[in-house]
Amino acid sequence: MVTQKRSHPASSENRDPLQTTGINRRGLLLGGSLIAASAVATTAFPNAGYAELKEYPPGTTFPGRIGRTIDESQPAWPAPIVAKPGSPNVLFIVLDDTGFGQLGCYGSPINTPNINRLAEGGLLYTNMHTTALCSPTRSCILTGRNHHSNAMACITEGSTGYPGSNGLIPFENGFLSEMLVGQGYSTFAVGKWHLTPAEQISAAGPYNRWPLGRGFERYYGFLSGDTSQYYPDLVYDNRQVEPPKTPEEGYHLTPDLVDKAIGFIADTKQLAPEKPFFLYLATGAQHAPHQVPKEWADKYKGKFDDGWDAYREKVFAKQKELGVIPQNTVLSRHDPDVQDWGQLPADERKLYARMMEVFAGFLEHTDHHIGRLVDFLEQMGELDNTLIMLISDNGASAEGGPHGSVNENKFFNNVPDDLQQNLQALDELGGPKYFNHYAWGWTFAGDTPFKRWKRETFRGGVSDAFLVHWPKGIEPKGGVRTQFAHAIDMVPTVLEALEISPPKDIRGVTQSPIEGVSFAHTFNDAAAASKHDTQYFEMFAHRAIYHDGWRAVCPFPGDSFAEAKASFGELTLTEDKLRELDAKGWELYNLTEDPAETNNLAETHRAKLIEMIALWYVEAGRYDVLPLDSRGTARFADPRPQLTKERDxxxxxxxxxxxxxxxxxxxxxxxxxxxxxxxxxxxxxxxxxxxxxxxxxxxxxxxxxxxxxxxxxxxxxxxxxxxxxxxxxxxxxxxxxxxxxxxxxxxxxxxxxxxxxxxxxxxxxxxxxxxxxxxxxxxxxxxxxxxxxxxxxxxxxxxxxxxxxxxxxxxxxxxxxxxxxxxxxxxxxxxxxxxxxxx
The missing domain is CATH 2.60.120.200 (Jelly Rolls)
Known part of the structure; x- marks a missing residue:
């Protein structure tokens, strides 16, 4: 066990970001003497006896001369890998469990000025899609391949013994980090990972699917799906470390992660100013636990007292005003699984409102620290030539259940929450004592104007916030883009923007074709057609297919748990049930006329529906989607290969x-x-x-x-x-x-x-x-x-x-x-x- 130690100023918000590395602004302190940075960068040494340094591409024939002695010989060096001059930096920011209607620039009353700033200075996409679950989406973001192609049908803990679901992202599906490090980029991953099989994240390894095994040169964060914001399980590169401070000393994970991101960038740019970087920043916020210092939550006191339906109405109106949704959009219905706010007892309304205040404060706090990173890039003169893409990995999370929780561990242990105990926690919600998650009324509100949420393939689960900011490469500012896109399109878009071809092999492994398509052509042309015509969706046997503006959805167990007479938990899809679903369980939507999927055309457009169902099966066969597996907890318990057998x-x-x-x-x-x-x-x-x-x-x-x-x-x-x-x-x-x-x-x-x-x-x-x-x-x-x-x-x-x-x-x-x-x-x-x- 190695413990990370470093001093921290009282406030990370006001520090000089360059000092996070301990490197002097004017030069490098080496061996006790100050050497000017310009001297360090010098490559010519006239007194060394060589008129010119000769370099050649690694792997090609040595162009120098080899004689019997040094006097009869001429040296030549394998050239270091250097990026093309002027290559942009690349920054991916991945939010967790953030719904379409929860960012300010998407109509939310939650204050997100720094994310809004990126949207105002770049492009806001309103038709981006994910997989409905975190790890599968993250695998798409980093590889440009579909989640089943990445063997990520589910999170790694839910892997099964089939090619599309074994949890082992193939090495032939290279990560963007592996592609860019081979092009002379520095590569950093900071924050949530959750892409390594759960059985392989201990000190026993193996480490080849940890961040440093997949092309990232430096890593700081947590390997699992969530962690406490005050007591996180941290890994630095390939070793476990402890947080540098305690909660009593003001520790919170998000500023720590951003400090580390700033430090990684500063380390590189001070030593090699021309070397571009790729930073993958996945803070883990807004996933439970919703934890944030009290003053941030208190900013929203009383703001949600009118409840989730009122929130939806206000956000829906603002979305139309901003042009985030078409004017013909109809707000989806009140979800049958969600309580009527007006019928709730006063104590429950008080509790649920405070839970949302904490979530809102948590999101604004996250935005604030994203702003620190953006300010740092601007201060360094790097912001204009940094291609930033910000995305949420899925829709808002319903894992707090219908009533929310102050200890999510109760939910996972089938222990019912107690309203009186929850009310007693009101003053400390968001603090280190509680592992809280809001009620799913706020989930359905957070996905406005769509229906449903994370884990389901209605648009509430898969249509997510996405924006692009790159002043040097994108002329329009503050534009809205409506072209259909998917998380698998991010990698090919970056490669096109960087003028880099996908590598044919990485570390000797022949690479599979990238399955996404670039949307770089939309950067400067709002009217450009999308190149992504067809996209399948599947999560826990909840299925959907998009094709040319139409969407077919086959919900399982149904449009809601209440209507299906099922509970949020263990659901079994049998062969007979699948036949029944394929015969009469599919729904059909024309997104041009009905963006929020409120008018089911399955009966009136039967031929179109049959065409879409057939297309889903074609895509399922192409991308290793089958077999369908609706199991929740049961699939997580399937036997898997272990490093060692269980013992007494x-x-x-x-x-x-x-x-x-x-x-x-x-x-x-x-x-x-x-x-x-x-x-x-x-x-x-x-x-x-x-x-x-x-x-x-x-x-x-x-x-x-x-x-x-x-x-x-x-x-x-x-x-x-x-x-x-x-x-x-x-x-x-x-x-x-x-x-x-x-x-x-x-x-x-x-x-x-x-x-x-x-x-x-x-x-x-x-x-x-x-x-x-x-x-x-x-x-x-x-x-x-x-x-x-x-x-x-x-x-x-x-x-x-x-x-x-x-x-x-x-x-x-x-x-x-x-x-x-x-x-x-x-x-x-x-x-x-x-x-x-x-x-």
Missing amino acids: TYVYYPGTQSVPENVAVKVLNRAHTISADVDVPSEGAEGVLICHGGNTGGYTLFVKDGKLHYVHNYVSAEEFDIASTESIPTGKLTLRYEFEPTGKPDLAHGKGTPGKGRLFANETLIGQGELPVTIPLLIGLGGGLSVGRNPGSPVSELYTPPFAFTGKIFKVTVDVSGKSTQSAEEQHKAAAMAAMKRQ
Whole structure:
């Protein structure tokens, strides 16, 4: 474990961005002496004995002369890879779970002045599409190939053993980073990754599908689908690091990521000013947890008290005023799954309004720090020649459920939220204590004017915000573009703008054809026709097809959960059901006349519908879409190749930190023992021996005030503390916790196995207690397994992290050989639920 350390000014907003690297503006401090930057850039050394430096393309014939001695020889050097003079920088900014109607420039009342500025100085696209889910879309953004071609039918945790869904993005589908690094670009990735198989993100690797294995030269961010904004699981290049500050010291992930992005750029531009960069910045905001300093959320006090329907009406009117949607657009209906705001009790309205205030503050906060990056580029004189593309990876998220949550871990463990508990959290929503997500009434409002949301292929799930800013390459300013486009079109557009041909091979691997098409021709021609005529969509068996202005959609299980009499969760598509859907489940929309998909023409235009259905199957065959898989949690539990087989005994050593849940020992709902071999000095010791999770749920074994404690944090609803009745001995000894199940789990109702816990010092029983309920499915959203300290949010309120153990730990052994109380099916389901949050 390597811990990142650096000093931070009190406010990152006002610092000189060039100082984030520690490099002097006027030169480089090398060996204690200041060397002028111009001297460092000098390539001619007249006293070296050579009249001229001769270079040649790598891989070609050596053009110099080789004699028997140096006097009879003439040197020549393989030329370094240098980008074409004047090549633009490229910046991708990827927002998470941001709906079509949530940015200011798309009609939202949420203040996003910096994103608006990019739209005003560039082009705002109103017909961009994604896949409806994060990892699949991100794979399209970076490769220019469809998500099934990238084996990304789902997030990596939901991979299945088929070519279009195994979660292993083929190396023949090169990333833009791999293409540009071969053209002399510096390449940086910052923020959310979520493109590596979940089984491969631990310290055991392999690392070839981490960012540095896919063409990025530097990386700082988190590898999974979400993380706490205050206690993130951070990776720097190929090693795990800790945040540079604590929440109490003002830490938040977004400014940290932007600081790092600025530093990466500054490092390169100060040393090689002519070298262009490609920066992929994916902050992870606006994904849950919706966390932001209170003053940002407070800016929106009272702004959403009139509810989600009122929000939709106001945004819809503003969108027409801005020209974001055609004047003939009809606002989609009130969603049957969403409560009537006017019928809600006052307490619920108060809670839901505050949840939206926090989300709005979170988005404005994100915009502010994007603005810092843009200001930095402008200060450096690089903004005009930086091709910026900003996109959301899918529509707004409904994963908060119908009522929202102050601890999303309850949802993933089937534990119902309690309104009174949620109301008690009002003053602290957005802070480090809660892992909150708004109610899906705000989801449907956030996708105005469209219906539905993330995970579904109606336009609410796949039509997303997108803008392009490049003053040097785009003449119009503040224009709107209506051409159909898809995330797979970003790579070919960049390559055309840079005048670069797609490479035939990358690192010896022959490359597949890029499947997207460039829209660069629309930059300076608003009337240009789209070159993207046909595009399929599929997510969790929810299907759609676009062709020449028409769209056919086959929703599964139906237009809403209420109408389909289904729940948000496990849905099974059988062969009989598929035949029924293909016969009468498809809907047809003419987008020219009906952009928001409100008038289903399936009955009146049957021939057109049959043509569209057939076209969907043609595309499905071409891009490895089949088999259709509607499963939610069940698919996440499918067996997958592992580095090692499951075992009865797991041994961890001091320094082990944040082992991801999918590769950590699984102790839920089964008998187990945790044994820590330690050396306690004569004056005693305290601190964490082993912990897993955070303040959203988990367990921790620790010593405090001389007593041994085991705390089980049941999804932050209750802490069960088993403490020793006497102080632990000093010297070398084994401290042990044993869990004996006394009943069966009730997974459907959010209750894990009850049991009896016992504490031992060597073989002496020193404490015991009952655990009436335990976490059923997911340890926690707050962190992985760690030994010797609690690095993130505290698993227990009985200590303040990191609460490092002050004695010596030799090893911690976890034995799970006791007979499990879970069936194999239940264990699969538990593993599946752990993956649900990684979207």
